[in-house]
Each structure stands twice: as structure tokens, then as C-alpha cells.
Amino acid sequence: MGNKITTPTNMDIFIKKAKIFFSVAVFSAVLMGVLVGSIIKNTPQWSFDYATHKLSTIRYKVDYAGGLNAFLANVPEAFSKQIQYEKNSTASVPVLVYHGIPNESDNSLINITSENFKQHMFALKRAGYTTITTPELYSYLQGKIKLPEKSIMITFDDGRIDSYKIADPILDALNFKAVMFAIGRYPLLNERNKYYLSINELKDMNNSGRWDVEAHSYDGHNTYYTSALEQNGHFFSHKIWLFDKNRLETDQEFDDRVQNDLRKVQSDLGKALNKTINSFAFPYGDFGQNSTNFAGARTITLKDTSSKYNLGFYQIAPEIHFTSNYFIPENKNNSFFTVRRININPQWSGQDLVDAVVKGAAKNLPFSDDFTKDNGWIRVWGKLNINPHSLILSAEPNETGGSIILDGSRMWNNYSLKASITDRNSNSGVYVWTRFQDDSNNLSCNFGKNYIHIEQTLNGIQKVIQGTDYTKDVLPVKDFTVTASVNGRNITCTLNNSLTVSSQFADEKLATGGIGFKTWQPVIGASSFTVKDINVTPL
Amino acid sequence: MKTLKYRPFQVPISNIPTKIKTKNGVGYNFTLFVTATIALMLVIWVKERNILEYSGDWILIGYTLFVTVFQLSRIVSATFFRQSLSNVTESLSLEIRNKEYEPFVSFVVPCKNEEAAIRKTVTKCFEADYPKEKMEVIVINDGSTDRTGEILQEMKSEYPELTVIDWKINKGKRHGMAEGFKQSKGEIIVQLDSDSYIRPEYFKKLIEPFKNPSIGAVCAHADPENSDYNVMTKMQTAYYFMSFRILKAAESTYGVVFCCSGCSSAYRREAVMPHIDVWLNESFLGLPVTWGDDRGLTNWVIKGGYKTIYTDEAKATTIVPTTLKQFITQQIRWKKGWFVNSWFVCKFIWKKEPFVAFAYFYPLTLVTLLTPFMATRAVLYVPFAKNPASFAFYIFGVMLIAIVITLFYRFVAKENKYWPYLFVWSGINTLILSFLLFYALATIQNRKWGTR
Numbered sequence: 001m002g003n004k005i006t007t008p009t010n011m012d013i014f015i016k017k018a019k020i021f022f023s024v025a026v027f028s029a030v031l032m033g034v035l036v037g038s039i040i041k042n043t044p045q046w047s048f049d050y051a052t053h054k055l056s057t058i059r060y061k062v063d064y065a066g067g068l069n070a071f072l073a074n075v076p077e078a079f080s081k082q083i084q085y086e087k088n089s090t091a092s093v094p095v096l097v098y099h100g101i102p103n104e105s106d107n108s109l110i111n112i113t114s115e116n117f118k119q120h121m122f123a124l125k126r127a128g129y130t131t132i133t134t135p136e137l138y139s140y141l142q143g144k145i146k147l148p149e150k151s152i153m154i155t156f157d158d159g160r161i162d163s164y165k166i167a168d169p170i171l172d173a174l175n176f177k178a179v180m181f182a183i184g185r186y187p188l189l190n191e192r193n194k195y196y197l198s199i200n201e202l203k204d205m206n207n208s209g210r211w212d213v214e215a216h217s218y219d220g221h222n223t224y225y226t227s228a229l230e231q232n233g234h235f236f237s238h239k240i241w242l243f244d245k246n247r248l249e250t251d252q253e254f255d256d257r258v259q260n261d262l263r264k265v266q267s268d269l270g271k272a273l274n275k276t277i278n279s280f281a282f283p284y285g286d287f288g289q290n291s292t293n294f295a296g297a298r299t300i301t302l303k304d305t306s307s308k309y310n311l312g313f314y315q316i317a318p319e320i321h322f323t324s325n326y327f328i329p330e331n332k333n334n335s336f337f338t339v340r341r342i343n344i345n346p347q348w349s350g351q352d353l354v355d356a357v358v359k360g361a362a363k364n365l366p367f368s369d370d371f372t373k374d375n376g377w378i379r380v381w382g383k384l385n386i387n388p389h390s391l392i393l394s395a396e397p398n399e400t401g402g403s404i405i406l407d408g409s410r411m412w413n414n415y416s417l418k419a420s421i422t423d424r425n426s427n428s429g430v431y432v433w434t435r436f437q438d439d440s441n442n443l444s445c446n447f448g449k450n451y452i453h454i455e456q457t458l459n460g461i462q463k464v465i466q467g468t469d470y471t472k473d474v475l476p477v478k479d480f481t482v483t484a485s486v487n488g489r490n491i492t493c494t495l496n497n498s499l500t501v502s503s504q505f506a507d508e509k510l511a512t513g514g515i516g517f518k519t520w521q522p523v524i525g526a527s528s529f530t531v532k533d534i535n536v537t538p539l
Numbered sequence: 540m541k542t543l544k545y546r547p548f549q550v551p552i553s554n555i556p557t558k559i560k561t562k563n564g565v566g567y568n569f570t571l572f573v574t575a576t577i578a579l580m581l582v583i584w585v586k587e588r589n590i591l592e593y594s595g596d597w598i599l600i601g602y603t604l605f606v607t608v609f610q611l612s613r614i615v616s617a618t619f620f621r622q623s624l625s626n627v628t629e630s631l632s633l634e635i636r637n638k639e640y641e642p643f644v645s646f647v648v649p650c651k652n653e654e655a656a657i658r659k660t661v662t663k664c665f666e667a668d669y670p671k672e673k674m675e676v677i678v679i680n681d682g683s684t685d686r687t688g689e690i691l692q693e694m695k696s697e698y699p700e701l702t703v704i705d706w707k708i709n710k711g712k713r714h715g716m717a718e719g720f721k722q723s724k725g726e727i728i729v730q731l732d733s734d735s736y737i738r739p740e741y742f743k744k745l746i747e748p749f750k751n752p753s754i755g756a757v758c759a760h761a762d763p764e765n766s767d768y769n770v771m772t773k774m775q776t777a778y779y780f781m782s783f784r785i786l787k788a789a790e791s792t793y794g795v796v797f798c799c800s801g802c803s804s805a806y807r808r809e810a811v812m813p814h815i816d817v818w819l820n821e822s823f824l825g826l827p828v829t830w831g832d833d834r835g836l837t838n839w840v841i842k843g844g845y846k847t848i849y850t851d852e853a854k855a856t857t858i859v860p861t862t863l864k865q866f867i868t869q870q871i872r873w874k875k876g877w878f879v880n881s882w883f884v885c886k887f888i889w890k891k892e893p894f895v896a897f898a899y900f901y902p903l904t905l906v907t908l909l910t911p912f913m914a915t916r917a918v919l920y921v922p923f924a925k926n927p928a929s930f931a932f933y934i935f936g937v938m939l940i941a942i943v944i945t946l947f948y949r950f951v952a953k954e955n956k957y958w959p960y961l962f963v964w965s966g967i968n969t970l971i972l973s974f975l976l977f978y979a980l981a982t983i984q985n986r987k988w989g990t991r
Contacts (some may be wrong), residue, residue: 008628012793018619018792019894023652028610033608038584181553 018436058468060341064122064173069150089146091362091411092324093137093360095153096342096533097285099314101166105346112346114166121170124357131177133212134279137339138310140447142323143332154178157216157281159187161195161335164205169379171210180205181216181281181313184265188218188272199272206273214279215309218265221283226293237262237288238295240274250298260306266308267506278310285314292414306336315341320438321378322514323360338429355400364410366416371531376407380439382519392423393519400526402426405436409514414539416485417515419533424477427525428519432484434491435506435513442513443506445484445493449473452493452501458509466491466503474499484515487539567953571946578942585936592929595933602913609861609902611939614947616789616899623792624850624880627748629708640750644805645671646676649715650733654686656858659692663708663736664729668743677702677719677796682709691890713832717819720811728806730833733803735761735857745805754838755810755845758787758799759853766821768861773858774967775866777960781944787849795895801833803855806840814839823879826984838884842891870972874979877907911973918970934966938941941965 007186033329065071088538097112101117103324112120128153132140134439137153139145156163156170159182171178185197197205205211221236226248227241236258239248249257270277287305288297305312321409323342331337342360359376371391377384382402385392395401421430429448440460446453447466452474453467474495483494521527586607592600597690628636646664652658664676680703689705704718720728727749729737736760737745748757760783767775778863783800790796818839821828828835837847860866867983881904888896917933945961 010625011753014623014626014630018616018623019898021619022612022615022792022898023616026608029611029615030608033579033583033586038582040584041587343708356561420968 021285028459035083053172057160058171060118060170060173063118071166088149090149092326092408093132093139093147093151093153093355094324094360094361095155095313095341096344096357097281097313098156098163098167098344098356100160101159101163101538103162110343112344116346116348117166118170120344120348120353121154121174121176123354125174125176126350127354129357131171132180133177134214134311135212137325138278138337141201141311141327141331141337141339143327143329150532151388153279153327155181158182158221159183159202159213159216161197161201162195162197164201164211167208168205168208168210172343175211177210179212179214179279179455180271181214181279181451183216183221183283184218188268189229202269203273206275211273212279213273213277214281215265215269215277215471216281217283218261220235220261227321227482230487233293234284234286236282236301237286237290237294239294239297241329251294251300253301254294254297255304259302262304263296273536279313280305280309280311281313285343285451286318287312287314287338289314290316302336302338310335311339313339313341314342320433321380321405321407321452323378323407324362326362326410328411328512330511336429342537343507360407362404362411365412365536367406367409367536368534369406370533377404378407379404380516389532390529391531393407393517393531394425395519395521396523397508397525400522400524401518403433403516403518405433405516406514409513409536410437412514412536413512414487415536416483416539417536418481418483419534420479420481422477422479422532424475424520424529425527426477427523428529429521430475430529431481431518431520432482432493433514433516433518434484434486434517435510437510437513438460441510443486443491443510446499447475447476447482447493447495452490452499454493454501454503456507458507465467465505466501468499468501485539541936546739551969563665566690568950571950575943575946578939578946579611579868581912582611582936582939583945584931584988588932589936589967592926592932593613602909605902606906606910607940609906610649610945611791612898616792617947617951618783619792620788620849624795624848626750627751627754627848631751635750640747641670641673642723642726642746642759644674644727644729644746645719645723645763646674646729646731647679647716648676648677648683648733649712649719650683650687651681652683652685652687653733654683654690654782656734658685658690660731660733660736661691661694661698661701663739663741664820665700666739667737668739668741669746670702675700675702675723675725679715679719680706681703681712681715682706686863703810703970711829713819713829716832716836717815720815723808723861726808728808728811730801730804730806731855731978732840732857734800735855736968737803737853741853744850745877747850749807751846752795753846754807754848755840755843756796756799756806756847757853758783758791758796758837758847759803759805759855760784760849760851761800761803761855763856764856765861767860769861770960770963771866772859772861773957774960774963777955777957778857778957778964780952780957781948781961781964782852783849785944788851790895791849792810793846793849793892793895793899795841795892795899796849797837797841797846797880797900799837799840801850802857803853804833804837806836807845807944810840810843810845811836814843818845821883823882824984828879829987830872830875831880834876834880834881840879842890843978852881867975870975871982872977874976875983878976878980878983881907907973907976910969911976914969914973934969938962 012117041130062071069393098112101114102111105113113230129150130148132147132151132153136145136147140147154176156178159180168176170439182197182202186193187199189204200211206213217235222232223231224235224238226233226238233240239254241248266277287301320340323340325339342356348356370389371386372388374386377386380403382399383394383396384404393402400511401515417432417434419432427449429446433447434443440457442457444455446455451469452468453464456463456465480496485492489506489508490502490504491506492500494500517531519529521525578950586604589603648660661676661678667674678691678701680691688705695701695703702722704722716730727746741971745757745759748754761779762774763772763779765772818835821835840847860869884900885904888900918930921929941962947960948958948961
């Protein structure tokens, strides 16, 4: 059939032009689109995420103010950047550790719901806390700066997307800052991942000024083989099974592996984020302070970490029992500090969190406790019961004793502790800690059945520095008082205001330290006593 | 031969205003421009979001970008429409242009049981602003069981130029059309549905483009006559306008309108007649094709090497379904017709019109076929399996495109008051109508007209 018109007409020429024009127009439009798209992409303020972040932030501000009306009434205050709550400087810095904030509660012990997290942050804000970053904490621990009273550090482990997305607007709404300890390999290997933050997100976080991105190992956050069959080792605390050699690592191999990981995450993540990374959080909080298959792990890991980082974060006992971090004058020249963190309980309400933080914060003298509530007694071992009006310390059925310390008493120096004791198991000794720094450094007044000893533990070495042994039993079973006084290098232990033992030769290193109690006797599961009240007065 | 058995009532043509609102031209257009810019930025934003969401799934990313570019490119084509249309006659030599052009015109109106509408349709044909001696009207009464036949016989005395072909048994629209075409003697054949008519004062504009010998078919602009009846008809009015003034206009820019609507199109005799028997006996999967007659006929004209165009200077009116059931039935029929004819066009268009084929036709076919799958994915699968927000986001994207189209719509036709219904249409089209394609394909062997 075919077209009757064989030569191109003017109309065909026009259509041809239209086709060319169309192609050019669409092509340029696509180019424009790509251009505008890349501009939008590179301008955070234009991004969808930024808009949703801002909306959420305002929502949380309104929420925090307690409704829209309250919010609008206080707009200037709510938006003002710095609200100085406290003028005094803080005596201790609590550090919180969070992990994920999944959309739905997974009832795990580490992940918190967004609602609970919001309540935690709101409660901290209402209680007047201000947040600090790792450089601030480092300077504080070196004594170079003082921090406002009620300073707190909020940290997140693992570098998870969910925790960032949920927490960020909440932090923004409250002018809070937080630290994100990211596992290096996921962002650095650029693996597509819906669980871990990408390197760009980490950059955005770090650049926002709201987040301090630090290291949580390059690739050491798994469980590793400790034998051909058992897979239960942690990277920084266990020797790992070498399948090719059919043996465990040597000390040197352990050291090399730990050093390599520490170095790689510090340099690679630091380079990618264009910052110096000085803080490291040990995966699982484990650097060998706990049970391990390699007794030298703690020493090597701390040596390696301290040679590269300023701060090493952990959250599991028993390195140091006190839950807050203190400026300790003797340590001011250190270039590395381990930082104890409070592992939050996802089920805590906002008030529970504040209570936990207050319990762990530095306590002032004079201090008295009649045990109507738990003021922060930390069980080191054994069994602790705080019933209204009494504290019962006893041994577990398979142990010989038990011990507790008072949280927040770490920096006390010259004081006299008087405790009313009763219901002592007739063979148990009553040991009173003073100047307790940690398990390896402390003084104690040991009231035995027929002796009073002053014991000093220094760098883990126990020594009785003074003591009196009596020919008959001196320690009553019911209703007696024990006193332990420390003043400078003097220590005095008194039973019922009558029997006294004292020494003037407490070691200088033990200039400060907290209080605690210990019960002990050789028969398993038997030792126990009850403390009715205590009074600590400054000297 | 539309779906209506009865006429609800006659309403004035409301979307053609008696007074064009004098909007401040510069300010008005500037507002449209600014809004369009914002909408396009949002489109880019949404696409970025899509890319992130589809993280690395290049098929999905490619598809979503392709669809967006394609949808918007139709607006680009539509912007050249007006120039292209005037070029149809202006491109001719002055000699031909200035010569009076009044060829003999035959109206062919197949109908069945249209007692309520047929009188008006026929009357409007005769009222056309055109020399009476140069026109005839052929009505094919295709086995009507109501008074249609009587009315036509009455009208014969009134209009001697009226030819009535009376069939006692119903043969189908295609046969009616073919018979009318064969009996007609006009150089130009105007085919009308029994419930539609070309507004007489604009009639010459429908014929004028045929001055250009390369034009094989011209489609007039059709607006529903019963626009104001209910939400359904308002929505369809908005859709008709977009479908004609934007989508057909875009096709017309390149002289390739794929469907010259049955309600309002004119054909050049020599472009149609050679194909009329093949067209009449078209079959698909072994059964005769009963729907998509207008589309089919247009495609033969294109295949024959003629240009097919749309003109908004000639205006027609038609009746659109007023109930959901009628509407859905019509949509299913159209989709079947679209599918069968697209298959037909696919096979030859790449040789005939490579540019239109690859820049327009194949993309359109692909998008139409994939839309129900992508919509299923976005509104059913992803919200339940992954992210509930995906539903809202998809709709947001669809609405953004609707905004851009609406702004163009407002630009070319300030007076059309039904534009808000385009959003309703967009939503319904994406969430409901696109899925009808599945049903249409599943029942493609059901060749009933399915109107009553």
C-alpha cells in the first residue's frame, strides 16, 4: 500500500525537528534531574532524612515539653542551645551503654524500645544531666578540666542503623550528644547492610556534632573457636584456635592479632571519617578481666590498647566495681584509662535509669544508711539482701563468704565508719573495707571471733599490718558495733567502743577509697551477718 | 454504540464555559511554573528515595526512573502539539492552502437500541457547518429491539440525505461500521458512536487537516456531555481531557495517533477502504475481535503509511458511563482492545515509525503491562513484607506525577474545571484500573460486547 507521498513534505520536516527537539529536551531534562539529584544528595539540609529528622525532633521537643501548648509557651527556652543547670563540678561521670533500638521490642537484654529510650533521655534531661564526649571525658580523667555536676556520657555499641535513626532526633530535641562505637568492617567494606550504618551515615553523624564516632573493633565482634569444637571465645580476651595448625595461638600471635585489629580500625575508620579516633570499646566489654583461656590476655590487650587509644570502654565486672568514673589525682599523668559503663536494662523506666545513675554517682560525706532502700550497695560476691531496715550479707550455698561495697564511695579519704551489726553466724568474721579502690588495693578491719586485724591489700598482695589476737571470743553474735576510721595513713578498728587496734602505716597509695563489708568462715554456705545501720562521718 | 441503555438526562455542556475566567496571565502561569518546579524537585527527591530503598536492585531502579522519565516525556511531546497541528496545513504550498477544500463527507453511525439518543445524533450531523449537498448520513440500525428503527424511518422523511440500513438481527459494531463505510460515497468518512456528535460549529475544523494528503485520519477532541452527573462522570471528564489534550496530543505531534476514538473521528476514504475487509475479519487467538474497532482501524491507517492526528479545534461530545459497573465493563473492553491492537502494532511500528516506536509506543506498552505488577509490589507486597510506609510513598510518587500533569493541564486549559478529579483518577487508575488488565487478559476469549 504505502504512503502516496514519497518526497518529504514540510510537515515531515517539522515532525523531524520535533523529534530532535524532544530528544534534546528529554535528554537535558534527565541530565538536569541527575544534577539536581546529586545536589540534593550532597546537601544534607535538602535530604528526605534531614526533613524527617527535623520533624521528629520537633515532635520530641513538643513531647518533652508535655504537649503543644506547653511547648509553644516555652519555645525560646526549648530551642535555646545551652541551659546551664548546675554550677558545681561533678565528682564522677557515669557512662551508659545502649545497643540497638529496634522497631519492635525483642525482649532481649540489650535492645531497648524507642519508647523506653525516649523515656530514659527525657528523664535524664528532667533530672538536669548534660552529656559529654570522649575528649571531654579524657581531659576530665586527666584532671585538665572540670565537668558540670550531673555530667553523663551516652554511648551506643555496634554502629547499628536502628539506634542512630531513633536516637538522633531525640538527642537533637534535648541537645544531647552521644558516642557511637562502630564495628569497622561493615561501613569500611561498603557491604550493603540494613543493620549496620554506612560510612556516609557515620560521616553525617560525626559531622552533625551530635555524635562522636569511635571504634568498636575492626572485625572482632564475634565468638571464636577456642578449640576445634568450642566456639565461645571473645576476640580480645581469648586465644583463638588455629585450624590450619591444629593448636591455639601463641602469646605472640594473640598479641599480633589484637594489635592489628586495634590499628586497622583506628587508621581506616579515622581516615574515612577524617578524625582521630582515640576511644575504643571492647566487644562484649571483654578485655580479659573475666574468665578466659589465656591468663595473659588482660595485660596484653590493655598494653596494646593503651599504646593506641586514650580510653577503653567496658561494662562488665569485675575490673572495677564502682559504676561511675572518677578523676583520681594519682592517675593524672596516665595517657590511657579504662572507662566503666553502666549496662542499661531495657526494661528500666526513665526514673529507674536516673535512680541507677544516682546510686552509682559519687556520694558525699557524711553518709548514713538505715537500709530503707538500696543506696547503691554492690555485691562483689556472696548474697546480698536489703530488707527494709537491714542489710543481710551471707554466703551462697556453695561459697565460704560474701562481700559488698558502697557504690560512689571511691573518692572518700578521711572518715570514720560506724556500723551496727547483729545476727552474726557464730563462726563468721565481720570484715569492714575502708579505702577500697578495687579487689587488689584496699584496707580492711577484720573482726574475727577472737581477733581484730588490720589488713592491707596492695597490688593484689594481702598483708596483716597490725592485729591483736585474744584468748577468748570477743565478737558478740547479736547487737554490737564496729568502727573503722581512716585518717591519712592512720587506721583504727574498734569493736563496741572498747577493743581497739590501730596502725599508722597504711600505704600512701591507699589515700582514697570506699567502704564495704565482707563475711567469711571456712564452713561452706554458712557465713552471714546483718547490718542494721551505718554512719560515716568525715574526719 | 455506547454502553448506555437510557439517557439519565440531558445536561448542558458545562465544562465549556460561557465566560473564560480572566486570570492574570503572567501571575497565573508563573504560579504554575513555580509549582511545577517544586513538584519536579519532589519527583527527583522521591526517585532518590526509591534508589536508596531499592538499594542496588538495578532492575527496579531502572524501571522506576524509566517510568518517571517516560511519563514526563509525554508532556514534552504534548507541548509541541499546537505547532504540529498548525503545521499540518501551513506546511502545504500556498496554492493548496488557499484553495477551498470541501470534499464530500459521509457520516457513518452504527447503533443499537438508541431510541433516546439517535435523533439528536443524526440531527447534529445535519446541523454541521458544511454544505448540505456535500454530505450524507448513513445510520446502521444493528438489530435494535426498541423504537430506534421507527425513529430513523421518521427522520428519513425529514432528512432525505439520511440513509438507514436496517438489520433485523444484530451483527456487531464492526460489521455495522464496515457496511456503512462500503455504502458511503464520501471522500471523508466521519464515524460516530450513536451517543456522540461533532459540535456543528466546529465541524469544518475536523475536515480541514485532510487538505494535507498525508493525513489519513483525524480525531476530534471529545468531552463528556454528562460531566456534571456524578463523581464518576466528573472523574472521567478529567480523564478524557488528559487523554485527548495531553496523551493524544503527544502522539499527534509526530503524526501517529494510535487510537482515533470511535466517538469522534474522520477517515480519508482511500486510507481506510483498502483495509476494510481485513479489519472486519480480524481475529485474535482464533476468535473474531469484537472490541477495539476504532483503535484497530486507526492502526491500519498508520500501517498504510498515512499520518493520524488529533485536533482540539474540532470538538465532539459523548456520553460516559454513570455507574461503576458500566464503567468497569467499558474499561475491561478497552483494555482488551488495547492489548489486541498493541500486539498488532508492535509487529510493524518499528519499521514504519522507529522513533515513535522506541521513544513512545514500546515504552508505553511496557509500562502499561508492568504497572499492575509494580503497583502490587508497592501497595501489597512491600508494606506487609517490609515497610508499611512504602504504600504511602508509592501513592505520593503517583500523585506527584499527577500534579505535574495537572499543572500542564491547567496551563493548556485554564477553563477546565474538573482538573482536581485527575488526582482521583490517578489513584483509582493505579490501585484499581491497572489491575483490570489481569482480568481483561484472563477473559480475553470472551468476545461478548459485555455492555448490558
